[in-house]
Amino acid sequence: MEEQTVTLLKECNVGCKTAINSIERLKGYVRNASLNELLETYKKQHRELEEESARLLEESGETQKQPDLMVSAFSWLTTEVKMMVQDDSTQIAKILMNGCNMGIQSISECMNKCPKASHAGMSVAKKLVKCEEKLMEEAKKFL
Numbered sequence: 001m002e003e004q005t006v007t008l009l010k011e012c013n014v015g016c017k018t019a020i021n022s023i024e025r026l027k028g029y030v031r032n033a034s035l036n037e038l039l040e041t042y043k044k045q046h047r048e049l050e051e052e053s054a055r056l057l058e059e060s061g062e063t064q065k066q067p068d069l070m071v072s073a074f075s076w077l078t079t080e081v082k083m084m085v086q087d088d089s090t091q092i093a094k095i096l097m098n099g100c101n102m103g104i105q106s107i108s109e110c111m112n113k114c115p116k117a118s119h120a121g122m123s124v125a126k127k128l129v130k131c132e133e134k135l136m137e138e139a140k141k142f143l
Helices: 003-027 033-059 069-085 089-113 119-142
Strands: none
Touching: 003 033, 003 089, 003 119, 033 089, 033 119, 089 119
16 A cells, blocks of 8 residues: 555544544533534544544555554543533533544645545545534534
8 A cells, every 4th residue: 555545544543543532531521412412423423434444454454553642641631621620511512623623634734745645545534524524513502
């Protein structure tokens, strides 16, 4: 598999894993049924994209990338501190939107740096960006 495709797929894969972990962490604070449903819907979509990117990597003999330990720890700490300060749907929506924004930036930057990535790799990346954009838009109603 072309190096740019591998790079892009690994970035998508780790981005999905990070999003799933963040959603799981936030679910412990959710008291609003609609927000809980939103989180479940997007956790499922991220899981599907994570599986698609993993399958494409595996078909090429490549391994999946794991989220960076320091990034995961910082994300956990940031979420815990923010939820201690304000434990409600508004705060959860803000955290979600910030995460989506970081994901969009990360994947878009990687897409721009990997213009020769395969159609399949670009397709996964575009679907992930679209998923993040839709989640960010839907989270606004909880602000």
